[in-house]
Amino acid sequence: MVEAICKEIELQDDYLNGAIIESIYFGGGTPSLLEENQLKTILKTIDRHHSISSEAEITFEANPDDISPSRLRMLFQNGINRLSVGIQTFDDEVLKWMNRAHNSREAFQSLEWIKQSEFNNFSLDLIYGIPIATHKSWEKDLKTLVGFEPPHISSYCLTIEPNTVFGRWQQKGKLNEASEDYASEQFYILTEFLRKFQYEHYEVSNFAKEGFHSKHNSSYWQQKPYLGLGPSAHSYDGKNRQFNISNNGKYLNALKTNEIPAELDILTxxxxxxxxxxxxxxxxxxxxxxxxxxxxxxxxxxxxxxxxxxxxxxxxxxxxxxxxxxxxxxxxxxxxxxxxxxxxx
Missing domain, CATH: 1.10.10.920 (Arc Repressor Mutant, subunit A)
Incomplete structure (x- = not known):
């Protein structure tokens, strides 16, 4: 897969028309599976085919159970300068209900390690509108989170999609989605709480201390061109979109024959x-x-x-x-x- 991604970088090196790269984001899957040599290979390939700004934001997505002091050192030494960590909640009962791989102890430990590391730019994710959670537990999550002084916070309302575990539970009557009023109340609790701690609410689901807006997310909202790499990745050249095939095997086979595994979506x-x-x-x-x-x-x-x-x-x-x-x-x-x-x- 790493070889295929590097081949795609090579084949797509003119997609951004020579633009200087301001953001690189490892996410949308499980990038924590990457070993150090694989991470180096991808970054070196990007550097060979693109001009990367000296101020580029290079983000790595991780779950609490992916994080260790040695892992953090390795990432930082290889150019990663921002982390995005999926905390979701500190409530063990809710984590178990959501089928998350980590528990609250691992969440606390991962944040302690991040605070002791060289990373000064990191984002933490929380989810609200969870049917089995209460307003009290939501406020407790927020208090706990800001105690770690994250420069950036993303918070999303739980949505139940078809063909997922939650979607199937809902179809069988095992799960009732939180009401709109309930989710709205938690949204207001969220925004008011973070306002008191001087977080700027710069996008519906995103909050940041001054100087810590996500360059990557902001580029999407500002309609800037971007190149997505890997299965299911989407790209935008400023006028049209393209999206890669989602099947891993077909993605790998296409790149073995130097074919870009993407379909063009011409925007009107x-x-x-x-x-x-x-x-x-x-x-x-x-x-x-x-x-x-x-x-x-x-x-x-x-x-x-x-x-x-x-x-x-x-x-x-x-x-x-x-x-x-x-x-x-x-x-x-x-x-x-x-x-x-x-x-x-």
Missing amino acids: TEDRINEYLMTSLRTAKGCNLLYLKNTLNYDLLRNAKPQIEQWKNSGLCILEDDILKLTLRGRLLADKLASDLFLVN
Whole structure:
């Protein structure tokens, strides 16, 4: 797999048109399986085929049970300068219910090791809206988390997808998803709690201390081109998308014959407008109406004025200096509100 990924880097070396790389992210699977020589090989291959900024953010995704002092030293010595750790909760009962591999003791130990390591940039993930959790346990999780002073926090509402363990439980009546009101209350607890600790709520699910916004996540929301590598990876060149085949065997076989295992998704102007609306309205920076007008030739205010006025009157958004921003209440409904503005192809 590492050989195939390196071959893909080689074959795709012109995809970003010579842009300087500002972010590299090892995630979307189990990158902790990588051995040191494999990690070095991938990074050296990227360096051979691309110009990497000296200020690049290089993130490695890990679970608490993946972390040890020696592992942290190895990652840091090989250029990783940011960690993203899936804590999810410190409650053992909830961790067991979620079928997580780690327990609370391992979560605490991993964070102690990170605090003692050379990493000063790390992000911790928490999940809210868990049916068997309470507001009290959610507040306890938040208090515990900020005690470790993470520069960045990501927090997502539990969603139950079809064809997953939770999805099958739900179909059999073994699991009831948390109500929207319950999840909303936990979202408000989250935002108010982190505000008191000076975390900027810069995207619906992301919070950061000053200077620690995720470059990687921000590039998606700002419509910057990116190259995804490996099975199921998605890429965006600024105009169109492509997505790699998800089957590992077919991915490996394609690259053995120097074939890029990707399908092209040609975006229409309507697609690009819809994607910008979806991503920008989730952020604190909001939706720039001049960008829509000048870059995509779309006048949002002219085409959706009644909708926007209704949002303003309902306290869901503000419009200032050609920037449309959702209020906290609006951000809770960000995806739904954005979809109300979507253009139909």
